[in-house]
Amino acid sequence: MxxxxxxxxxxxxxxxxxxxxxxxxxxxxxxxxxxxxxxxxxxxxxxxxxxxxxxxxxxxxxxxxxxxxxxxxxxxxxxxxxxxxxxxxxxxxxxxxxxxxLPELPEEGGSxxxxxxxxxxxGNRFTPPPAGATALLVGGGVGVAPLYFFARELCASRERPAQVILCMGARAADQLQGIEEFRKLPIRSEVSTDDGSAGFHGLVTGLLEHLLDRDLKGGDPRRITIYGCGPTAMNESLRRVAIERKLWCEICVEARMACGFGICFACVVPIQKSLGGAYYNRRICLEGPVFDARLLKPGLGEHE
Amino acid sequence: MPSLAVTLGPLRAKNPVFSASGTFGYGEEMEPFLNPGVYGGIIGKSISIKPRGGNPTPRVVETASGMLNSIGLQNPGFDAFLRDYLPRMRGYGTLLVVNLVGDTVDEYVEMARRLEEVEGGEAVDALELNISCPNCPQGGMEFGIDPKATRLLVERVRAASRKPILAKLTPNVTDIVSIARAAEDGGADVLTLTNTFVGMAIDWRKRQAILPARTGGLSGPAIKPLSLRLVWQVARGCNIPVMGIGGIMNADDVMDFLVAGARAVQIGTVQFVRPRAVLEILEDLHRFLEEEGLDSIEQVVGTIK
Missing domain, CATH: 2.40.30.10 (Translation factors)
Incomplete structure (x- = not known):
């Protein structure tokens, strides 16, 4: 058959x-x-x-x-x-x-x-920045996972951006797991904590604004690219910062899924088809999870 | 080689496994995993006359061996469906069933009538009437919980279309046989049993229902015994074929429904977990027939002692 x-x-x-x-x-x-x-x-x-x-x-x-x-x-x-x-x-x-x-292949007859x-x-992927740009990676919680993959790719790429800066946020210093892996890469890593126990005291988007106002001030804003992934509240805060400052930004969005490949219609987020257009519920798994921040609806459609 | 072909009233299906509405997109989403033509038939996600945006998120929550959904019938609307989705679905080479949902009887009738005008009425093989979605005030369930409304709706669509009509019933009623008979009396050709069971999940620490709509439709293996009972009951109490649906995860589940009296089945939630589930199920069905020494899967239908 x-x-x-x-x-x-x-x-x-x-x-x-x-x-x-x-x-x-x-x-x-x-x-x-x-x-x-x-x-x-x-x-x-x-x-x-x-x-x-x-x-x-x-x-x-x-x-x-x-x-x-x-x-x-x-x-x-x-x-x-x-x-x-x-x-x-x-x-x-x-x-x-x-x-x-079980790292080794089993012996014959073994378990x-x-x-x-x-x-x-x-799903789709982050768009690589143009050569010579500054790539800011903004992550919170396990949202740093795709950013690590991206940072490694950028470091290995022939057309490296001029600089890669990671901004990683956590509630407290003991929750900055994974930062050591980023520190092994030839990139700049900055951290923020809600309680001030390590790095910048405040939200990771506060850290981002701090860097934009201090270290990246006077640069060409068209040469700044931002990539974010974190909990919905962080993503929304990042979206706002990027829109207010007219900076190019991509956000990896999360939502509860049933399938992951487009048949259940559970993981939707309101997206404009084009700038200024109406918002439609798009499936994150199929059309995302990475979206241009300008197309995301304020609030990211979050109900809770 | 034993045959998996089944007849469902006026329909002839090459095998008894259909893809359930709302768990298959419009076919294209499944193409990376398989040729949608392998199903006995495919049933698109519910189409309404106007586009619907669906419910707020979160729209799903996992429960014990199941899940609640509150998608809210998000769909591109009838015109966009005809233009952008239907032509591709027609190319799959298996029975194509269009699932319709309306706010009013007239909306169901209008969509049925307009489908008669597409390709000389040959664009689709059958209509499935969703009179059972628990997640919308206008999800059709107000028709499906009342025998008179069920009969009237099916009669009106019957008068507007020559296509075989599948009535997809809700289990959220006291006496499903009376609803099933009403659909039969109205002219339905097949009964689809059942849509999801209304359920609820609560986050007690937040003192909040997890779904913004508070309730949702329960699907998955958790509901299989419940659906199986309803299929068995309706198959005994009605004269038109029944399609069984509810928590089917494998070929054994399919056989259970057939033995209970269903002539075919629909698979749904399993595809969220194993998008190629139909391939395994069809292979196992073949094997079961060989093991049992049967020529046709129809020999199994209704054989419960």
Missing amino acids: TLESTPVPCRRQIPEAGPSRVVFNRKVGPGWLLLRLEEPAIARAAAPGSFVEVLCAVPGSYDPLLRRPFSVYDADPAAGTYDLLYIATGRGTRWMAALPE PPAHADVIGPF
Whole structure:
């Protein structure tokens, strides 16, 4: 029986992924974990901003039912691996945290390697800045995940921006997990904390404005590109700053999803088709998650 | 080789697995994963006469072995559907069912009538009437909870269209058989059972419902036993074919619905988790028939003792 009879000319390619082998799954700070998975097709297709959907249940179990979306934190196409940064807070992520780490292929007759059922990558990516521009990466919480991937890509790119500055926000100093990884890159890293226990005292968008007013003052605003990813409140605050200052900005938006590839219509955000146009509910998974800040509706459609 | 083909009243499907409305987009979204032509039939997301923006977010919340949705029938509207979506769906090479939702009887009738004018009435294979969406004041459920309104609506659409009519019923009623009979009396060809069950999820610390609309429609494996009971009951109490839908995750679930009396099924929520689920299900159905020594899957229908 041939099921795939006549192929339909497909407009979008999602690799047919096999099981993702767990390479390692380790703590990188209080509550934060880094999961490295091996699946060459996903590793090749992943890009900064794109995300994958992880099934967080043993095969045959339907609880938890839905996959969990994660931005790709890093990928190594040569090694066929990709990394996910996550916090074990809910049922799905706690299940992920328990994935066994079996770095070596098993001996014949040995126990099977740990695998995760992952599909993707889905979604678009951050647009690289023009050569010579200043790229400001603004992140909060695990929202730094796609920014790390992007920072690594920018550092490796031939047409490097003139400078890359990370602004990372957290509630307190002990929640700035992941910052050490950014500090290993040849970029400038700045932090902010709500309680002032490290770096700039205030919101990460306050830190961003501080840098714009102090260090980047007098420069050509057309040579500043901003990339953001964080909780909705941070994203909205970043959108406002970028609009007020007329700066080019892309924001990686998050929302509760059921599927991750456009069939459920759950993860929508109001977007203008073009500047000044009417707002439409667009699917973040299909048309995003990265959007031009100017097209996002003030408030990002958040109801709560 | 055993046959998976089924007849559903006037419809002939190459296999009994259809894709449920609202879990398939308009087909194009599924193309990266499979050829939408592999289904026995495809049912597009509900179309209303005017575009609808849908409900505020969050629109979904996971529950035990299930999920609540409150999408709110977001859709591009009937005109955009005809222009931008229908031509592509027609090319998939399987039964094409258009799911319609209206605020009023006249809106259902107008869409049914206008579909008769497209391509000499050959543009679609059947209409599915959504009289059961729990998430909108105008989600059609006001028709689907009342036998008289159900019968009137189906009669009016019947008079406006030559197409086979599927009536998609809500489980949120006291006596589903009376609604099902009303749809049958109105001229429906097939009964789709069921839409989602109204449910609720609360964040007690916030003293708040998680969905802004407060309630949503429950789907997924959590509802399978509930749907199965309704399908069994209606299949015994009505004379037109039933399509079973509700929490089907695999081929065993499909067989359960067929044994209970459904002549075909729709799969929905499983596709959010496994977009290629239909491929596995069809292979397993073939295997089951071979194991059971059956020539046709229709030999299974209604065989419950």
